[in-house]
Amino acid sequence: MRSIQIASFFLASSVIFSTNTFGADLQWSGRYRTEGIFLKNTTLDKNEGIEDSYLIHHLILEPKIIASDGLNIKARFDIFNNALGNDQRGQVFGNYTGPGGTPAGTTPQPSASLSHTQQSESVVATELYLNWVNEFGALVVGRVPFQFGLGMTFSAGNGAFDHAHSTKDLVAYKLSLGNLTIMPAYGKIRESVLTKEDDINDYIVTVDYNNPESDLSMGFLFNSRIAALDSSSPTAGNDFPANYFSNMNSSFGTASVYDGYSAYNMNFFVKKKSDNFNLAAELGFLSGYSGVQVLDTAGKLNRVELSGFGLATEFGYRTGNLNLDLRAGLASGDDPDTPVFEGYFFNSNYDLSMMMFNYTLGQYDALRSTLAGTRAAASSTSAATRALAGLDTEVVSNAIYFSPSLKLAVGERYDLLASFTYATTHRSSISSTQGSVGSSLGFETNLGLSYHPSDRFTWRTELGFFFPGSAWSGTTGSNFRTDFAYGATSKAAINF
Numbered sequence: 001m002r003s004i005q006i007a008s009f010f011l012a013s014s015v016i017f018s019t020n021t022f023g024a025d026l027q028w029s030g031r032y033r034t035e036g037i038f039l040k041n042t043t044l045d046k047n048e049g050i051e052d053s054y055l056i057h058h059l060i061l062e063p064k065i066i067a068s069d070g071l072n073i074k075a076r077f078d079i080f081n082n083a084l085g086n087d088q089r090g091q092v093f094g095n096y097t098g099p100g101g102t103p104a105g106t107t108p109q110p111s112a113s114l115s116h117t118q119q120s121e122s123v124v125a126t127e128l129y130l131n132w133v134n135e136f137g138a139l140v141v142g143r144v145p146f147q148f149g150l151g152m153t154f155s156a157g158n159g160a161f162d163h164a165h166s167t168k169d170l171v172a173y174k175l176s177l178g179n180l181t182i183m184p185a186y187g188k189i190r191e192s193v194l195t196k197e198d199d200i201n202d203y204i205v206t207v208d209y210n211n212p213e214s215d216l217s218m219g220f221l222f223n224s225r226i227a228a229l230d231s232s233s234p235t236a237g238n239d240f241p242a243n244y245f246s247n248m249n250s251s252f253g254t255a256s257v258y259d260g261y262s263a264y265n266m267n268f269f270v271k272k273k274s275d276n277f278n279l280a281a282e283l284g285f286l287s288g289y290s291g292v293q294v295l296d297t298a299g300k301l302n303r304v305e306l307s308g309f310g311l312a313t314e315f316g317y318r319t320g321n322l323n324l325d326l327r328a329g330l331a332s333g334d335d336p337d338t339p340v341f342e343g344y345f346f347n348s349n350y351d352l353s354m355m356m357f358n359y360t361l362g363q364y365d366a367l368r369s370t371l372a373g374t375r376a377a378a379s380s381t382s383a384a385t386r387a388l389a390g391l392d393t394e395v396v397s398n399a400i401y402f403s404p405s406l407k408l409a410v411g412e413r414y415d416l417l418a419s420f421t422y423a424t425t426h427r428s429s430i431s432s433t434q435g436s437v438g439s440s441l442g443f444e445t446n447l448g449l450s451y452h453p454s455d456r457f458t459w460r461t462e463l464g465f466f467f468p469g470s471a472w473s474g475t476t477g478s479n480f481r482t483d484f485a486y487g488a489t490s491k492a493a494i495n496f
Helices: 002-022 243-248 383-390
Strands: 025-040 051-068 071-079 123-134 137-145 167-177 180-190 200-211 216-227 255-257 261-273 277-295 301-319 322-331 399-410 414-424 440-454 457-468 485-495
Touching: 167 200, 243 255, 243 277
Parallel strands: none
Antiparallel strands: 025 051, 025 485, 051 071, 071 123, 123 137, 137 167, 167 180, 180 200, 200 216, 216 261, 255 277, 261 277, 277 301, 301 322, 322 399, 399 414, 414 440, 440 457, 457 485
16 A cells, blocks of 8 residues: 555656646755654653663655746645654654554565565655735635644644644635735535534634834734534534543543534734844633533533633843743643643644653653543554554643753854753642642753754754653552653754
């Protein structure tokens, strides 16, 4: 199957190249990335001595067809991918998926003890859209990258070492009014059975103000997501994981999807730059109805509402060869005592440190990020899913953080890097039936060196030291260990 995908990709490429015959121009850009990761004691138990070490690499190709003035077709191909859908971490050296499918031979077998050839890898198309620029603005149709503000909630993954990728199938029109851009959009997140109303739709409005003369930019995002239920196929439209609530608190009974999902993200963003300073902030809210209802101990049926928020602030100061940056913020955490989901998840591209908020740490869900799927891999019954537990799938949630960093240029090609991240839980309360839990998440220190011989090539190596706090020990009686963890990464990225 993967061989067919690769052959199809090159066939499609030849068709694209043939458009030159009709006078269209084709431009290519992209990036290649390779990374080595070594982490020790990610379970925070030195007696287990768990070691997480692997290599990954990934190639992104982004063709742009210029059909005529103002009329463009853009696409993105991700080459060498892993088993985790919709991300761009890349292929793990040596693979890690299970044996082939049924019947035998339908899926390439992984490399084994006696093999001489590595398993073939996949090529996937993750973006394809039309962009028609005209005198009033621009029409956008297709699967597009979606970015807003600091990337706290939605990130298009354009950073050299970004591992997540926000996309939407949408029809949008960007109306330009000087420095102001207004974009109403309709997004189709999932089209299920065509004759049933069980789809997932997004209704979006963004407003952006960008003044290059004053280096001031501001923005507003409203993204309403509706997943209606169809009477002929109950729960087909709303796939919210209802069992999360009964699993989080033993006082709750059965939780089921009773209605459609109807919630919205509302974000505000502002950024101001000057010669030496930059200030930026993004504030986000998640609010609405999950469509889930859960029974409490009194037999009362409770609607599970969504009510979370997050704040990310950034401050930067530059003088000579020294750059100082400070990031501080919070993401609300879920309170398992209530039949309401109060949690908020940052986009996984929003990195603060090497380990904390990047990798699944400890044996207790101190960040309350289970609903984001970040801790599910370790306990999954699927071998392919369990293998993903070592990837950087964690997110910022249930946390108040403070993270200063500095970069010192040493000559034209080298930078010395240092950062410090301290965090506490936003919500440390826990059900009275489960006992109490600590609030400190601990702190992490990272030291590194960056080598950049050109604007297109960066090689960065870092060491990380994580000192966990009491929050990782779990509820009263759990007494999970909170031992020191450490690691190292070496990453290289080429843009072209």
